[in-house]
Amino acid sequence: DLAGSLTWTSGLAALLLVLNRGHAYGWGSPRTLSLLAASALFLAAFVIIEAKVPHPMLDLSLFLRRPFSVATASSVMNYTCVYSIVFLMPFYLIQGRGYSPARAGLVLTIPSLTRAVGSPLFGILSDKVGTRGPSTLGMALLAGGLVLLSRLGGQSALKDIIVALLVAGLGAGMFVSPNTSALMGSAPRHQQGIAAGVMATARNVGMAMGVGMAGALFTTVLARAPQNDAGSALFQAIGAGFLGGAGVAVxxxxxxxxxxxxKRETEEDVPAPEVGAKADLERGA
Incomplete structure (x- = not known):
């Protein structure tokens, strides 16, 4: 599916270019607006192409299933939030607080370790109580962690940094396993490979969007700050990036x-697959 690959890549690249360079071009400039329009056109063309080609890069019929669509969208948002933290925290710790790279790296292991320890436990919990509750609570905790991170300043104690990262890491860990279960469990067995590909794509898009969004907010606020107040401006810019992530988490x-x-699919629930996304869409409708 060469046409689908080209339109998807072009649309995403144009959007990321806007996020990364919009502050330099001017958010209302013709160049920025043209890139946004190009992104929308490429992504719309991608959807049209995928609905018509016999062997699509992405089987759109899966998105007719509400749990699958919700899990995919929320996965993008989750990784957008997580990677806004990954992008911004080194600026806060190293440039803002003067931490050495080694000390900053040690602090940054906190959310990763929290996710690694919590994810399996919350996966077991979601098997007992369902996926919606843990996923929702996880995203809410991630939003709270990002709000706490946005309030950090030049005099914040190390314990405040650790608490904020623990809350964010706990939220991300609580979200991932239940959401993965919801996404994979809502796809028919004969489309499990496609669902896994969608999950990986959602993760990669979220990573790129997180860095792009946080970078856009950070550079825009920093560029507008007075030159004689660089220290305070840095913390304001970092806080703006975290608040943007908190909005996405909400x-x-x-x-x-x-x-x-x-509803988990079984082979008995699913008719034999037809060839092509168009046939799948008609069946799903």
């Missing part, structure tokens, strides 16, 4: 809460 919380009950 939206993700609402998306997770809107998910309907998940």
């Amino acid at each position: 939206a993700g919380t609402l998306v997770c809460a809107a998910a309907g009950p998940m």
Whole structure:
């Protein structure tokens, strides 16, 4: 599916270019608006192409299933939030607080370790109570962690930094396993490979969007700050980036809460697959 690959890559690249360079071009400049329009056109063309080609890069019929669509969208939002933290925290710790790279790296292991320890436990919990509750609570905790991170300043104690990172890491860990279960469990067995590809794509898009969004907010606020107040401006710019991530996490919380009950597919529930995305869309409709 060469046409699908080209339109998807072009649309995403144009959007990321806007996020990364919009402050330099001017957010209302013709160049920025042209890139946004190009991104929308390429992504719309991608959807049209995928609905018509016999062997699509992405089987759109999966998105007719509400739990699958919700899990995919919330996964993008989750990784957008997580990677806004990954992008911004080194600026805060090294440039803002004067930490050595080694000490900053040690602090930055906190959310990763929290996710690694918590994810399996919350996966077991979601098997008992369902996926919607843990996913929603996880996104809410991630939003809270980002708000706490946005309030850090030049005099914040190390314990405040650790608490904020622990809350964010706990939220991300609580979200991932239940959401993965919802995404994979809502796809038919004969489309499990496609669902896994969608999950990986959602993760990669979220990573790119997180860095792009946080970078856009950070550079825009920093560029508008007075030159004689660089120290304070740095913390304001970092805080703006974290607040942007918190807004995405709040939206993700609402998306997770809107998910309907998940019904796991069995082979008996699913008719034999037809060839092509168009046939799948007609069947799903």
